Amino acid sequence: AQSVAQPEDQVNVAEGNPLTVKCTYSVSGNPYLFWYVQYPNRGLQFLLKYITGDNLVKGSYGFEAEFNKSQTSFHLKKPSALVSDSALYFCAVRDIGYGQNFVFGPGTRLSVLP
Amino acid sequence: SQTIHQWPATLVQPVGSPLSLECTVEGTSNPNLYWYRQAAGRGLQLLFYSVGIGQISSEVPQNLSASRPQDRQFILSSKKLLLSDSGFYLCAWSVLGGRAFFGQGTRLTVV
Numbered sequence: 001a002q003s004v005a006q007p008e009d010q011v012n013v014a015e016g017n018p019l020t021v022k023c024t025y026s027v028s029g030n031p032y033l034f035w036y037v038q039y040p041n042r043g044l045q046f047l048l049k050y051i052t053g054d055n056l057v058k059g060s061y062g063f064e065a066e067f068n069k070s071q072t073s074f075h076l077k078k079p080s081a082l083v084s085d086s087a088l089y090f091c092a093v094r095d096i097g098y099g100q101n102f103v104f105g106p107g108t109r110l111s112v113l114p
Numbered sequence: 115s116q117t118i119h120q121w122p123a124t125l126v127q128p129v130g131s132p133l134s135l136e137c138t139v140e141g142t143s144n145p146n147l148y149w150y151r152q153a154a155g156r157g158l159q160l161l162f163y164s165v166g167i168g169q170i171s172s173e174v175p176q177n178l179s180a181s182r183p184q185d186r187q188f189i190l191s192s193k194k195l196l197l198s199d200s201g202f203y204l205c206a207w208s209v210l211g212g213r214a215f216f217g218q219g220t221r222l223t224v225v
Contacts, residue, residue, distance in 0.1 A: 034213055043120075043204055043216035044158075051211070090158070092214075099146060099163045099171060102206075102214050106157040 002027045002093045004105035012111045013081045021076040021108045023091030032094035033074045034102070035065055037087045044090060050074060061085070081112045116141035120205045120217030127224055133178075133192040135220050137205030140186065145207040147188040148214070149180055152202040164188060200224045 003026045013019045025031055032051055036044040048059025055067045065076045074091060091105040120137045127133060139145055146165055150158040160173045162180035170180050177196050181189045188205060205217040 032211070036214075036216075041202070041219065041221060043218045044206075044214075046213050046215070049213055088156075099165055100208070100210060101148070101160055101163055101173075102208070103160075104158045 002103045006105035006108045010109045019078050019081040021089050023074045025093050034092040035076050036090045083112045086112045118217045124221045130194050135190040137188045139207045148206040149190050150204040195224045
């Protein structure tokens with residue numbers, strides 16, 4: 001079965017510093033990987049996805065993610081954090097089976113400190 | 115363009131009362147539809163998904179049910195709410211191989 005781990009419950013970073021939110025996955029076959037962001041009392045917003053191709057994927061709001069097959073990781077990164085990036089971040093993998101469900105990690109709360 | 119509507123945004127219901135949350139999608143055909151529940155602002159639990167009209171798969175046996183009476187309509191229901199049904203409910207849709215698009219969520223408080 002597909003699974004996603006986000007080993008950090010909380011990440012704190014100073015504004016202007018680079019940020020990394022970690023994600024590792026376990027899938028059978030080639031992974032379809034996604035990052036979403038959630039602001040309080042809102043739905044999830046799509047940031048980026050990896051299906052195939054370049055290991056470095058660029059997404060919305062200056063975010064990017066690096067796919068590493070050997071380490072089964074898909075870490076989210078941003079060169080310079082903004083206070084407005086403070087939110088809950090979810091990594092997800094898409095199941096290849098019936099329904100093609102999305103399996104989400106537990107989420108990482110990012111706090112960017114001014 | 116595709117949009118997803120989910121309502122109501124907030125709901126306060128007494129224990130034992132019925133529930134009906136509705137989700138509709140525009141701008142796409144034959145989407146996969148999903149209901150998730152999120153507790154305490156953390157992880158998402160998949161409750162139900164549907165790959166077509168009348169086709170419902172349940173991931174977690176509980177006090178809830180789902181129906182898909184039309185291609186782009188997905189309804190989450192309960193006959194009698196429990197306190198433990200409180201949470202943030204999210205509807206989502208996708209097409210095969212694509213990303214998930216989420217509604218804005220419904221905050222349900224059972225009192």
